[in-house]
Amino acid sequence: MSKTKLDTKQLQGKTVIITGASSGIGEAAARLFAAEGANVVLGARRHSKLEQLVSELCDQGLQAVFLAGDVGNEDYAQALVAHAINVYGGLDASFNNAGTMGETGPIPEMSSENWHTTLNVNLTSAFYAAKHQIPAMKSGGGGSIIFTSSFVGYTAAFPGMGAYAASKAGLVGLTQVLATEHGADGIRANALLPGGTKTPMAGDLENNPEQLAFYNSIHALKRMAEPIEIAQAALFLASDQSSFVTGTALLVDGGNSINKV
Numbered sequence: 684m685s686k687t688k689l690d691t692k693q694l695q696g697k698t699v700i701i702t703g704a705s706s707g708i709g710e711a712a713a714r715l716f717a718a719e720g721a722n723v724v725l726g727a728r729r730h731s732k733l734e735q736l737v738s739e740l741c742d743q744g745l746q747a748v749f750l751a752g753d754v755g756n757e758d759y760a761q762a763l764v765a766h767a768i769n770v771y772g773g774l775d776a777s778f779n780n781a782g783t784m785g786e787t788g789p790i791p792e793m794s795s796e797n798w799h800t801t802l803n804v805n806l807t808s809a810f811y812a813a814k815h816q817i818p819a820m821k822s823g824g825g826g827s828i829i830f831t832s833s834f835v836g837y838t839a840a841f842p843g844m845g846a847y848a849a850s851k852a853g854l855v856g857l858t859q860v861l862a863t864e865h866g867a868d869g870i871r872a873n874a875l876l877p878g879g880t881k882t883p884m885a886g887d888l889e890n891n892p893e894q895l896a897f898y899n900s901i902h903a904l905k906r907m908a909e910p911i912e913i914a915q916a917a918l919f920l921a922s923d924q925s926s927f928v929t930g931t932a933l934l935v936d937g938g939n940s941i942n943k944v
């Protein structure tokens with residue numbers, strides 16, 4: 684008789700840091716990963732939003748804690764890892780997903796301040812995250828580190844998004860190097876590249892049907908993603924389902940990269 688598999692949850696007992704968990708893709712991932720058995724350690728800037736989400740998850744009998752802060756601050760990256768270790772005893776995976784569009788506009792008109800802020804929140808944050816997460820994963824025998832990049836800066840360019848595109852492209856390069864540096868430690872590193880996704884970052888689409896129609900049109904699927912569809916890809920990368928996937932830039936973009944009509 685074959686053995687009955689008692690637990691089919693994909694992240695059972697794994698401790699996972701998720702940043703940008705107060706809304707959009709990160710919030711969807713927090714709900715999904717916790718439901719899949721993970722101990723989730725949630726980060727973002729808004730204390731009250733995180734507190735509310737954690738209390739909701741705990742009320743469902745799931746495992747979740749939070750620590751609010753700015754991912755562009757190295758002390759915060761370190762504190763998130765320490766929180767994971769203190770509460771749950773280690774770190775198995777991370778979904779470094781917080782990001783900002785920054786101000787948009789042509790490069791000659793862009794302030795240096797906007798350039799530095801956007802690069803700091805989207806790219807330097809990934810360096811801080813990796814620097815502090817990798818030793819914790821290594822001491823636990825391996826792990827999976829994920830960064831949310833974008834199709835913007837990889838397969839598509841939009842005028843006015845120079846700082847954002849540069850920061851998101853930089854994540855792909857960092858991911859590749861991390862994969863080679865730490866593959867022998869059992870640590871996988873991957874970038875996740877969403878297409879247009881219905882989150883606050885995409886703007887108030889309900890009140891802007893022309894913008895929504897444009898976003899829909901650039902995808903082969905002729906629609907934008909729901910946040911859960913991106914979270915499901917993050918779940919794949921965080922779990923053992925992707926045990927031989929590392930150093931990749933995984934497009935989850937509804938075919939916008941190949942769509943020319």
Ligand code: NAD
Nearest residue numbers: 703705706707708727728753754781782833879880882884
């Ligand atoms: P969102 O605005 O709903 O979420 C962004 C999250 O990041 C929020 O939780 C916010 O509080 C957090 N955040 C922003 N700056 C931060 C900082 N300095 N410190 C800590 N937390 C910070 O948008 P989203 O679409 O869910 O964005 C998630 C990721 O997906 C981002 O990295 C974004 O660039 C990327 N992305 C989004 C789209 C899209 O169409 N929505 C497409 C491709 C990539």
